[in-house]
Amino acid sequence: MILNPQMECMPREEIKKLQSERLVWQVKRMYEKVECFRNRMDEKGLKPEDIHGVEDLSKLPFSYKSDLRDYYPYGLFAEPLSDIVRVHASSGTTGKRIVVGYTENDLKIWAECFARMLAAFDVTKEDIIQVSYGYGLFTGGLGAHGGGEYMGCTVIPMSSGNTQLQIQTMVDFGATVLCCTPSYALYLGEEVEKMGVKDQLKLKVGIFGAEPWTESMRKEIEAKLGLKACDIYGLSEILGPGVSGECEYQEGMHVWEDHFIPEIIDPDTGEVLPEGSTGELVFTTITKEGFPLIRYRTRDICSLNYEPCKCGRTHVRMRKPTGRSDDMLIIRGVNVFPSQVEEVLLKVSGDSITPNYQIVVDRVNNNDTFDVNVEMSEKLFADDVKSVERVEGMITEKLRSALGIGAKVHLVNPNTIKRSEGKAKRVIDNRKLV
């Protein structure tokens, strides 16, 4: 079912017209209300009047994740707090926090965006949705919650954790839809098998997102939980889950273009790439009131497909992101930058030079492994085993508190970490996610 055919199936020419109107409106109000954006426009010698429609989009300045940190907490909000009805924040496990805000209207749009995807998989008001994303500052829980309520479904605000109770609830309450991260879905599936309750489940659809997953994971989840597993994309800076989502044909995720304009750019030059190219995904929010962003660099690498979809929706489809344009890693759902590891090692070494290190990530039994090899140095070395173990333990502990996840630390001989062209290869990601 198509929730909002007027918008979702709008002819492309009309989408362009609508986007143009909304972009002009957004640029004008942001120029008045958001200092960071106004400064960037002034630097480029641009005035809101120079922007006439989507054809002028590429003239506009980019915005970056660092802006969110620089203007923490409310500096990028375009409405006074009296009109902001909710905030969300990144979990705080990675460096500084970022905060985003929503007006009442923003929340309505978010709920509809999420609900469009539910509708695509024939979820109706008769359905019972178990939301097993974490509730709280993370956008997952309340995002899915809002989508379910928008559809008129019965929503179980389960949040994450307590697997036994999760499964018992699914069985007792007759949940037909499950929303959570794909890795948690797989874990739930394994527990369901162990408990032998698969035939008591009524699940038909699962909406999974917030972390990278593979086609083979999709098949495994589907087999273990007896549902159709669907991919949803989102990021809290832009909205939360629901910026794009799969339709019933599952050949890419429709980006809701009446609210977001996606572009694919060359991450190095910032140039917009020709249709169909693979590059960095950039979003402009054209209806968002509380926390709007122009040409936000997601750092996700993917491509856009403008070909008409069999489902009848006209909105562009994005491929599942295949990587990042920066060196960010997503390990067990947590964002990790090699620079954070470097900072910890620099502090521990008590030296002005960072010890040579290497991050090795792999996936074993659907769980990410995270190893950090550190080359031993005279500064770190002491005459007895206990002190060396203490150094290992200290690095492990400092990494855990800086990153929010545990790493296995190995001290290795100097000059054993491979260097390519004099520079060590910092990250080895052995996970096959495509």
Place this chain on the structure above:
Amino acid sequence: MIIKQLSVFVENKKGKLASITETLANNDVDISSLALADTTDFGVLRIIVDKPDVAYRALTEAGVVVKITDVVAVAMDDVPGGVSGALNVVSENNINIEYVYACVGKTQGKALMVIKPEELERAEAVLYQAGYGKISPADIYRI
């Protein structure tokens, strides 16, 4: 007496230990004693050699992490109870011992032992007072 010991970081990987002794041999360094303390991941190799400074340079150049540590060498009668006698002297004087190991050979009919006490100079002094006589560096480095 206080002597120089080399402490070497060794990853627990095949061939790592052999490459260290090979480097020393190639630089004409004689090993008189060798002890390894290890975990599953890594080990600390302690060696007494005839030319500690040459050994230090050679190993560092070969990319090995090495430190020079001072330890106490004790000569004692090679009879039952000889080792515990010397250790008792140290502990009776309330000096903690971090580790201890025996040297491979003998000198002048005596056995040699290496002790790493917390208080190096005091340990040496109490041992000397207890009759554990002086030995010449040559004896130790060239057993």
